[in-house]
Amino acid sequence: MSVVCLLSLGRCSTVAFRSSTGMVAVRYAQTxxxxxxxxxxKKFQVYRWDPDTVGDKPRMQTFEIDLNTCxxxxxxALIKIKNEMDGTLTFRRSCREGICGSCAMNINGGNTLACLNKIDTNTSKATKIYPLPHMYVVKDLVPDMSNFYAQYKSIEPYLKKKDETNEGKEQYHQTVEDRQKLAYRWMIDSRDEFTEERLSKLQDPFSLYRCHTIMNCTKTCPKGLxxxxxxxxxxxxMATYKEKKSAVA
Known part of the structure; x- marks a missing residue:
């Protein structure tokens, strides 16, 4: 066999190899x-409002997200929108575990935490996101927490003792039964010594009795309380407290 034939055979085999490799690559890409x-x-309709923009009015802005990449x-979804679509979108977030309450907002008509609310995978329905409806809005999905913190401060949400001579020492023991009652501390906490004082602060129509037992609080509680x-x-x-107070008087 001549050198020319050998070269021709080599060239043909090389071309055949390249051709088969290309076919494999094409098939792999097709597969x-x-x-x-x-x-x-899926569409997400988000409440937008910027107080620093003159003439800006509250509106809903629509974003489209591929749920496969979210x-x-x-x-x-909100983080993806802010990072990849619109960096001006403003909302609060922190723990992402349903503990801090920072990402509280109204999603599809219900007050909930965005970190615990699963995206509805029905792509034919848009997810509507608003700030909490009963609070003033600072910007976009951020509510003004001033009134909430003022109310929280007013109930003095910490253990109070009249005798503080042993402060700092592990002395406030509780039974298992008393510990299980702590659904509405500090009112029921066996270690707290200001129960009557706390009850006396509720002697008005704008505190305890503003609750009409609609149970929305129970339905929306992220901790299942x-x-x-x-x-x-x-x-x-409160009823027992009033009876005791009347008897003393």
Whole structure:
């Protein structure tokens, strides 16, 4: 066999190898395209309002997100919007574990935490996100917490003792039974010595008795507690307190 034939055979085999490699690559690409998940594009309608922009009025802005590239929670969608679509979107977040309450907002008509609220995977329905409806809005999804913190401060949410001579020492023991009652502390805490003083502060129509037992608080509580029942128990304590006070008088 001549050198020319050998070279020709080598060239032909090389061309055949390249051709087969190209075919494999094409088939691999076709297979990958066939097995790739179809985009699941979902619309998120988000409340927007910027007080620093003159003439800006509250409006709803629509964002489209492929759920295949997003985490499962509504907070994941908001973070994706802020990071990839609109950096001006403003909202609060912190622990992402349903503990701090920073990402509280109204999602599809219900007050909840964005970090615990799973995205509805029905792509034909838009997810609507608003700030909490009963509070003033600072910007976008950020509510003004001033009134909340003022109310929280007023109930003195900490253990109070009249005798503080042993302050700092591990002395406030509790039974297992007393510990299980702490659904509405500090009112029921066996270690607290200001129960009557706390009850006396509720002697007005704008505190305890503003609750009409609709139970929205229980339905929306992210920790599975029952605030409605706790308020009912405090009302019982209030009745006993009034009877005791009348007897003393």
């Amino acid at each position: 990958a395209a066939a097995t790739a998940p179809q985009p699941r594009v 985490g499962p929670m509504v907070l994941d 029952n605030p409605g029942k706790a308020i009912a128990e405090i009302k019982k304590m």
